[in-house]
Amino acid sequence: MNRLQVSLYPASMRTVNGIKWGYINANGHLIISPRYERAYDFQCNGLAIVQFQEKYGIINLQGRYVVPPKYDSIDPFSEHRAIVIDEEGFHVMDEQGNILTSKAYSFISSYQEGRAIAAIELKGIERYGYLDLQGREVIPLQYQNASDFKEGKAVIQMENEKYALIDLEGRILQTYPYIFVGSLGEGLLAFQAEENGKYGFIDLKGNIIISPQYTWVQPFIEGRSIVNMGEDYIDKYGLIDKNGHFVLLPIYDDMYLLKNQRIAIGKAMDPQKPYLGKKYGVSDVNGHIFTGFWYTQISPYHHGLASASDGNSTFFINDKGMPVYNLPIVEGAGELVFKGDIIQGDVDYRIFYMNQRGIGILLELLMECLHRFS
DSSP states (O other), X not given: OOOOOOOOEEEEEEETTEEEEEEEOTTOOEEEEEEESEEOOOOTTSOEEEEETXXXXXXXXXXXXXXXXXXXXXXXXBTTBEEEEETTEEEEEOTTSOBXXXXXXXXXXXXXXXXXXXXXXXXXXXXXXXXXXXXXXXXXXXXXXXXXXXXXXXXXXXTTSOEEEEETTOOEEEEEOSSEEEEEETTEEEEESSTTOOEEEEETTOXXXXXXXXXXXXXXXXXXXXXXXXXXXXXXXXXXXXXXXXXXXXXXXXXXXXXXXXXXXXXXXXXXXXXXXXXXXXXXXXXXXXXXXXXXXXXXXXXXXXXXXXXXXXXXXXXXXXXXXXXXXXXXXXXXXXXXXXXXXXXXXEEEEEOTTSOXXXXXXXXXXXXXXX
């Protein structure tokens, strides 16, 4: 199926039957009438997941069911495949609605690099393996644990509790004599040398590159890993390079990736009461801090912009973390996201749409709803 430029957007409205969801276009015209209990974004394959009478199905851009609403859950498509759940368990579905798996599983992950992790329960014990895009068990379900494929490789835990690195066909490339080995990230693997020990990093051959010294780590992305040096329930997040050198010192109460080589760094509003929340600033992956701790929320960057809130309003920020004043600023806390040429707001638990000048496009929609469904 060709990838599509989708220009329909889910919108909720009040009808005589309560709150229902339908779809509008970029001009606010109602294209698919409000009939669903929940409606989700159209994906680039021209399909959207909807909920009707407490079950999930899939519709096309004309509002016709490709998959009738009969599943307990449907995950978004990944690599042209969706994972669906019914009373029997997990299944793999293609974009035409065909079930590809020959039996139900107790778990199936989204596809990565043509492989999905699958699990089945045997004598009360979960065993993991991998399915190919046709839903076949291309790597037998024999492992105690398994991770997603990255760069054609995945880490698995074998029956003897040893960890190993396998390729896409299940061939063992390397085994590791460690109590824990984590997911692959840019050629390095997190590991623990002893039970309840600290984390470090090894290369694919098992050589120790960064000695165990962290209480928590993330896989490397963009040449950096977020690590925690905190003890006794006190977090101290920092950012390291592949040599283990700190790019951002471990002095932060929170830290997360924003994409676009940007990092959100967080400090507790009240250091004595960190549970009251945090304020965030923006840094790059080289340790340049662009802002103060101004924001209560920052979303990942997309095309050079990120959504941020200061607790009172929500707006876009540029790659230096500064507000973009020629784009909408909305009262309330939440998130703004570009959907093609329009902006979707999810602020104070309300979903709405506007153009880049901040003018709402739902007035015409509301008038149509009053006319059609009153």
